[in-house]
Amino acid sequence: MSAQPKLAPTPSEAPRRFSTISDMEIKECYTADDVAGRDSAAEIGRPGEFPYTRGVYPTMHRGRPWTMRQFAGFGTPQDTNERFKFLLARGQTGLSTAFDMPTLMGYDADHERSLGEVGREGTAVSTIEDMEALFDGIALDEVTTSMTVNCSASIILAMYFAIAERRGIPMNALGGTIQNDMLKEFIAQKEWISPPVPSVRVIVDMIEFCTQHAPRFHPVSISGYHIREAGSTAVQEVAFTLADGLGYVDEAIKRGMHVDDFAPRLSFFFNLHNDFLEEIAKLRAARRLWAKLMRDRFDAKNPRSMMLRTHAQTAGCSLTAQQPVNNVVRVAIQALAGVLGGVQSLHTNSMDETLALPSENAAMVALRTQQIIAEESGVTNTVDPLGGSWAIEALTDRIEAEARDYIERIDRMGGIVRAIELGFPQKEIAEAAYRFQQQLDRKEKVMVGVNRYQVDEKPTIDILRIHHEVEDTQVGRVKAFKAKRDQPKATARLADVRAACKTGRNLMPLLIDAVKDGVTLGEVCDVYRDEFGVYRDPAWL
């Protein structure tokens, strides 16, 4: 080398404070003393046994690898269908659908509020015809499908059941997951139609319906992912997610359901952030705390009611637009934490996600990252290899205890719905997000390529662009669909949905009939807006 390399900046002389990315202080060295004074056998136990600290299954990834489920969706349903087939052909083992903002907020593509947003952040689905196109040529009884949709989830699920029926596949043969977690929408992701109480009612309708008719389907995926993306700490992610879960269990029991009838089908979705040890401990703590809460609060008897089974996704918010190829490394570390933390299903982010939706090449590297961990790294050869590490066990204990404190504070407020109405989780998260940003600005926390090791650079990777014609095509399709349907029949079906909103009758059978007869997603959501009211952002700062 000819040029003298510049030395890295010297650390300041002040005693360094060592903390996780969530700002949890970490000791120099953990010893047996850090985990003394508690019953190790009961708290850690064995994999597949209560309280599931070490994993929900005895053989974990040896017995069954996690599902490699890459979240995909953009443009028209046909565009996304092609991407699904691309991923399946490369060894992906489950599907996961991203819908665009109009679909997620309950507007058809031809609504004026959809202007400029059709097919941009996901794929556009307004009608059953769109749903048919999305899953064209895909065996719905062979692949499990996850659908990330919340306030309009009831209609999307009705469409999914309806297209399966048209293909002669019985509902009880369908496996998959619909996110359908409105409580975390109010807390973090913030796509909503109606206020919390009627939103939860629709979710309980779906839990009840799936329990009776689609027992292999997960009717809700209780999600911490978005809570973390909004800036929460790891402890807050566990606490608010489990509090949301308790909220759904409470409401389903009030509906008259027995905990062991529906709780085995509740599933979870956690974030995988950069802090390797903290993330592994977080997943272990979440499993243990959920198991105890289900047993102690609801007297669950079925072990499956107490098992926290989870999907996980690497942290979008950790990725950088600067030197984007570095994101491949971040994603690998995060995914490894997920695997060591015992997840059942995993999405690895693509390196280009801070710039645009994933290109084919970036999506493939992301999938390959999982395959390398699964088949080359050797970490799946033994279950919970970090179990018994003093540091991991001490962090697990601490995250569990601090998350439990939060849940008890929420109990004292009157439960999670009330806490959300008061803005409690929202404000806690905003505070944590601001604190982290200040730490970044002061360079107390490092993002490589952003606040340290920056270089002058030109964009080096190709990104996927969604062209405006997608919107024109979709708007045309929806208008044509509405023009050719049997209008009186569609009107009558929509009136049935409206009546059920008022009477409290389970909406799902009526929604399935409605979408089959041409009622659109936006039309049902307009009924929800009328009957249940519209929730407005309280805009807390």
Added chain:
Amino acid sequence: MSSAPRLRILVAKPGLDGHDRGAKIIARALRDAGIEVIYTGLHQTPEMIAEAAIQEDVDAIGLSILSGAHNTLFPAIMRLMREKGGDDIAIFGGGIIPEEDIASLKQAGVREIFTPGATTDQIVEWVRANVQPRT
């Protein structure tokens, strides 16, 4: 403190997405820097934002857009501001916005676009240097 009027900024979140982490951090950083901040909340239409800017008599509008709809939303808001006689209100923004779009948006009159990695200090400094009280 001088008697110069405090800057008033509308931090606005157009579009259907719920990504408000950035908007809230910026709003808070501007407020902590002594600037008066009005935050619209989520899911605002261009009409709602233009109306709020005029009603609140702000000196600038900061738009946070992470939905990919920037090429629709910025021009719509700028057109409405011209129609309402508020074309002297500076418009700036931030979000997930590709490089080549930044150039065309700036050409269309958007004063500055911040992308991920910008610090709150940089944004506060830019506002102080480039936004003047209108009265």
